[in-house]
Amino acid sequence: MVENSDFDKNWIKPAGVSAIPTTFIIQNNKVLWQTLTSMINDEIIELLLKKEFSIEKANKINAKGK
Numbered sequence: 001m002v003e004n005s006d007f008d009k010n011w012i013k014p015a016g017v018s019a020i021p022t023t024f025i026i027q028n029n030k031v032l033w034q035t036l037t038s039m040i041n042d043e044i045i046e047l048l049l050k051k052e053f054s055i056e057k058a059n060k061i062n063a064k065g066k
Contacts, residue, residue: 025053033058041065 011017011024015034023040025033025048033055043061047053 011031015022015024015031017034021037023033023035023037024031025035032053035058039058039062041061044053044058047057047061
């Protein structure tokens with residue numbers, strides 16, 4: 001990450017990111033979900049591809065994996 005880059009100014013700082021890696025799920029220039037990279041799995045990617053993603057569904061998927 002380059003400090004003071006457009007990405008840093010427009011996404012990292014406004015999101016309050018203080019550690020990397022952080023994953024942003026962005027659709028139509030809006031952040032749908034900000035999470036740890038380890039929280040992304042095949043089921044969540046499928047939801048994204050099918051345009052069925054929601055944070056609630058992602059949380060359920062991750063909860064059953066524990």
